[in-house]
Amino acid sequence: MAAPLPARAAASPTAGAPPWLALADMRAELGPYLRTLWRAAPALAEADAARPWLSARGVHLPPTVALAAHEADDGAARYWYRAAATHAAAHRAYGSQPLARGHSGPVVRALVGLLEDARVEHLACRELPGLRRLWLRFHTASPALGDGFEALMQRLARSLLDAGYGDPHPWVAKGRRLFFLDDHGQVLAVPHTAALRTLAARLGHDIGQMRAGFNDREYLVQPSYRDDNAWLWLPEQAAPAAETPVPQPQAAGANDTPPQPAQAPPEAVRYRYPEWDRLIARQRPAWCTVLETRPLALPRSGRAAVAARTARRKPLRVPVTPAFARGAQLDGDEFDLDALAQAATAGRAGLAPDARVHRRRARQAEPRASLWLIDASASSAGPARGHDGATSLLQAARQAAWLAARSAQGPRHACAIHGFCSEGREAVHYRRLKDFGDALDADAAARLDGLAAGLSTRLGAALRHATALLGRQRAARRTLVLVSDGEPHDIDTHDPRYLVEDARRAVQAAARRGITVRCVGLDPAAAPALRRIFGAGGYCVPARADALPSLLARAALSSPGR
Incomplete structure (x- = not known):
């Protein structure tokens, strides 16, 4: 070494x-x-x-x-x-922003550093595969190294980088199983640094059960080319007061259940969907996996700032044509008793009676259901047009969807706001930020504000899942509105037309279920792909981001075909 x-x-x-x-x-x-x-x-x-x-x-x-x-x-x-x-x-x-130490012990911090090293190297090797060979020459750990904690860490580090290395130790196998979603080590189960602490706490609990010693003062990260990970943690005095504690590894005991943080990240629910392959002109059944989660709301201490920020967002005033004519009519479904009495009184007085003595039965507004689906891929972190550069496309989309939902939601109109991104066909991340039955409160706003840009855009699978969720709503009119900055792409597809054609098939399938799909694009360069997917009248690209809220509201309230 x-x-x-x-x-x-x-x-x-x-x-x-x-x-x-x-x-x-x-x-x-x-x-x-x-x-x-x-x-x-x-x-x-x-x-x-x-x-x-x-x-x-x-x-x-x-x-x-x-x-x-x-x-x-x-x-x-x-x-x-x-x-x-x-x-x-x-x-x-x-990498990401430094983490607050909270109550994380030395074992958990060491494991978070190891997992973060593995995470960034996995992402780097996905983009530059030759780096794996460069790093692997320094990963020489094997069962001969022993079963101490530091030896197990070196064996786990090699296992997370070398797909061909099979370590027999159950702890190493468990770490690999928790780190990846698939058996081949292609899809990360925890793509963000902040969520690594939960995984580290579970592995650290097992170390405590094994009573494996650890001297953090003499510990050196291995292999030696890796840095000491000191940058990963905020200084003690900079830690926020509202930090959610993460449990330290516990001593051996009768209870084998790993400890969980006060607010554990939600488990993803998996759904399988088909995908259209234009090269073979047929649909591949159960080809994509959608990982659906409902993000956690902010702690109570963090809701006040979000509530104050959302209160400053003024609701829209979107004009809607009345559903029926009001007042007395020349003909209608039944007599208007007040108008009929007035006509009789006028006749007895020798005046010409008003012939408008009928009325039409008031029709209640048709029940509607609208779902705004936000593309949160990495490209949505770019600046929004019409702003000073401080507002990203994703920030503009989040705010526009919130304002549109506030203007549309009512007793006869159910609304939802969801987001998605992807990293290959086996991991389409779908986040239910505001569901149909949720109130537009600080919790919903906090979940929406927590939607971050990253990864890719496998649009067809996300549209199919959104269609399935919207199809469960009992409504006369159901509208799915996509907010996206570009055309579909993903890490495991190289044909630029492949995902476009699949998304087009997903839109056609939604139409057969009576669901109208619209798209508000954020990048004029993607207009040809959007036209192919949604049709000439199914999309629009506003010149400025400040026009987004009214466009999203009108897209949800417009009738099919308009």
Whole structure:
């Protein structure tokens, strides 16, 4: 394993000594190397420690690196620097904001660091597959390393990166099973850093049951090219007061049930849907998996700010044509007794009576159900047109859907707001933010505000699931309104027409069920794909984002065909 030396002078080569390399000799190579991979190169600085670490200033690497004799070859030290620099760059590309420590113990923090390392490397290898071979050369853990906690962590780290490595230890197998949704290690079960603590707590509980010792003061992250993960945690004084505690691993006991945080993330419910394959001109049954969740509401302490923010959003005034004529009529379903009495009185007085003595039975407004579906893929993080650049497309879509629901929801109009993104056909993430029976309160607003941009857009599966949910509503008119910034795409499809044709089939299937599907596009460049999917009259692209609320409300209130 790579062991950085404290100074270059102490590492001068001698006969029989392991090969060594200095950071000064690698600077000219690492900058262009990282720019080629990531289109950006973080600043490289010499570390004041024997291991890599990250800071706001950039990546800190040890000044010199020497390798053990069993690792000695001509390019091993050079590969180590490359592995350390690309791993740090992956953190900067796929990482998130630092986490509050809360009540997380040393075991949980160490496991969160390991899982975060595995998460960013998985995402990096999905985009740049050659990085896996670079990193794997330093993952040499095996059952021969032992069953101590640090040894198990090294074995788990290898298992999460190397799909071909099968470790016999049940704890390692459980960690891999919790980390991935599939058996082949292609789809992450926990795509966001903040949710890793729950998984770490479950694994840490098992370590407590095994009574495996851990000395956090002497612990060094392995393999050695990985940084110390100190950047992952906020300083103690910066931790917010309302932090939800995460349980520490418990000592061995009779209860084998792993502890759960005060508010555990909801379990995803899986649904299978077909997908149209235009290349074979047939539908593949049960081809896509939709993972449906209902996000947690904010704690009580966080609802006040959301409630104040949503209260400032003025409701829309969308004109709707009256459903029936009012007042006395020349003909109708029955007599208007008041008008008839007035006509009789006028006749007895010798005046010409008013012939409008009928009335029509008042028809109640037809029951409606509307669902606004928000595309939350990574491209929705871009700036919205018509704003100063501080508002993203997703923020504009969230606010517009909220205002449209406030203007439309009523005793005869049920409304829902959902969001989606995807990472391959086996993981279409579908989030029910505001359901048909929910009130438009601070909880619903908090769930909506928590919808973040990320991943891809497998539109057909999301439309089929939204159609199934909307089809359960007892309403005369049911409308599905998509808010999207672009055409469908996903990581496992390379034909640009494949997902477009599948989404078109999903819209046609919804129409056969009596559901009207409309789309409000946020990017003019996607207009050709939207026309193909929704038809010439089924979509619109506003010139400014501030027109979104009224467009979403009108799309839900308009009659089919309009």
